[in-house]
Amino acid sequence: MGLQSKHIVLDLDKCTGCRICELVCSFYKHKKFSPKMSAIRVYYNYELYRAEGFTVCSQCGYCVSHCPTGALAIVNGIVVINYEICSGCLTCVKTCPIGALITVDGRPFKCDLCFGNPYCAKYCTRGAIHVS
């Protein structure tokens, strides 16, 4: 499943740790500003001025096969959550192998690539974020 999927990639060498991607993500998805509510999370080393890693959904689809209610589905290579079916059991959050799913207001939340036009990439003036 994962081989053809598109997902967000962060170029660690270009990242400057401004966290605008996190703010923009939380804002477009929840209308609030909070890095803790963002689907993309950057780990920045303030001692060395270097991004050391990032977490964002790789659209591998592992969670889809574990969802007991069938709320998760792959649409055009993007794993999406149908919140009308989702029971909030958070199995997906627990099973995600890279910890990309987070809980926001008791419900799972993940990157859906903003349906092809991710805002985090748009706002990254350094061009560190792109879809691959």
Added chain:
Amino acid sequence: MYLKGYAGRILYIDLTKRKYVSEPLREDLAKGYLGGSGLAAYLLWNLVNENTHPLSPENALVVATGPATGALAPSSGRFMVASKSPLTGVWGESHAGGSFGPQIKYAGYDAIVITGRSARPVSIIIDDDSVVFYDSSEIWGTNTRNSTNHIRDVFGKDFHVMTIGQAGENLVKYSSIMVDYYRALGRTGMGAVMGSKNLKAVAIRGSKPVEVYDPDKYIEIMEEFLRENTEGRWALPAQLSLGKYGTPSLVTVINAIGRLPTKNHWTGYWERADGISGDELLKYRVSRSSCFSCMIMCKHMTRVDGGVYEGSMSGGPEYETVVALGSNLLIDDIEAIIHMNMLCNLYGLDTISTGKVVSFVFEIYEKGIISDSDLGGIKPAWGSHEAAIELIKMITFRRGIGNLLAEGVARAAKAIGRGAEYYALHVKGLEVSAQDPRAQKSVGCTWAISVRGADHLRSLTTVDELGYRDIAAERFGLDKVEEVCDRLTEKYKGLIVKDQEDLFAVVDSVIMCKYGTMWPPMYYFDFIARLLKPLTGVEEFGDTRYLRLLGERIANLKRCFNLREGVGRESEVLPARFTQEPMPTGPSKGHKCDLEPMLREYYENRKWDYESGLPFEETLEDLGLGYVARELSKRFKLPRRDYGNTKAARHP
């Protein structure tokens, strides 16, 4: 939460009792003082008074954020601390970037007020609603890097830390607070205030969101700002200078106009400035960084490989540091500057004040005011980085003459006497920053009237420095453009400094960076008004006239804070070097700074009485500062001015 954009609470921490309580942020305070610097001014006005000693437990350290902090606004990752300054004894405030400020908001606080004194060294660890007092005897005496690492190792890597080094512990009067390793709350000795409270560090992380009143409208403005930043008029200049070099790009530019402080501000031009230019520094840069929510990316890290100073690595140095420890001391060894910058960062010293104290020692030694016997083996000579490094260490640990120098250049000069005062360059006790009033007249007014002393960040203007004629016309009218844009005339400089002080009072309260507001002069009251209304939902904030009123109110309140301390007009003087010694060399050769006409113009525009140096009673009342006028009138007889009978006549 009633007002959006704000976190809505203020955290009060008493270190003596080890108690903390959080109270709601009063709506009238948010509306009347915005946040940040304005809010801190209101809180400090009430928390301390003229009898409070800056290093006593009663003095309060206010850590504050503004409504824009953590809400994606342009370059809004900053926060500020304010306290009564141990260096100057008057209003002290300092701002820093990085990612600490937004975490205060995410933890649910607009401001943190720290009072009292702990019996043992302590750190405050704030994780959302919980506040932990962490015994820090173990890290007392360590440098800022080690203490930051220690706290992050114990509590988690996602904590952001502000900490003092040995200088702050030893109550060096110009010690800084270092935030996340390399961002400095540098000026006015805030580190000593923390040191006097036995407070080694404050660490914070938060998980709460910042909400917006009108998300759709707000993001529309953000999109516009994004376009402006990538394609607008200032995008390319900003990327080519700040983005590429950071602040040291200024060295070459400033030298070209003859304003580069050289040899303890003896002149404004240095032939060897190429040795400390942005290009030179670029060779040592290993990585670049941004503050939270900022697209400029002006921060860089430098490292020295090989040579005497091998392994020296730190954030910066910034323009002010390169000048204070470089051209100001005639040191053109950039590796030595990087090393000294690292030392200052590790010890927690303000690089500006430190540089000016060292250059003061160099000059009075040259003039024979102090001799070898006073110095304990150091050989001060222009260009000697060995002597400068030794002095930095002596100041930090208060060894030998360092004990005296740690008190700041004003007190040290007074103690030394014998004419040393002439070479002590300060206003109100704060060492001068890296500008020169002879080459840019408005700097003289800026330094003189600045509430925290000789400092560029409260009202430095760039329209005259770089001659932005269109912006000058827009802000001050077509008829004034010629004079406003001429950096070598005193005319209209009082006016533009007053205007810039009001703008910065708002900017420092919102809190945004000086990049975007000072240079490039992109954002003015109108932009901030457009930003604040959809963010907070406060109708008044959308009105530029109201924002100007707020700017005036905050600027007046801080000036009155100093007045209550008994520091007024008589302290608004420049060191004689700038008013009597004509610039000896360089493009600005022959110029002196004539302060008096600028001050007069400033007082007139500020609606203060020049003769007595006091505000007119009406001025304060019109700005909603009646309580300030009442308290001041216990000490002074405030003058009254007959504006006419009605309030409307006063504010046409």
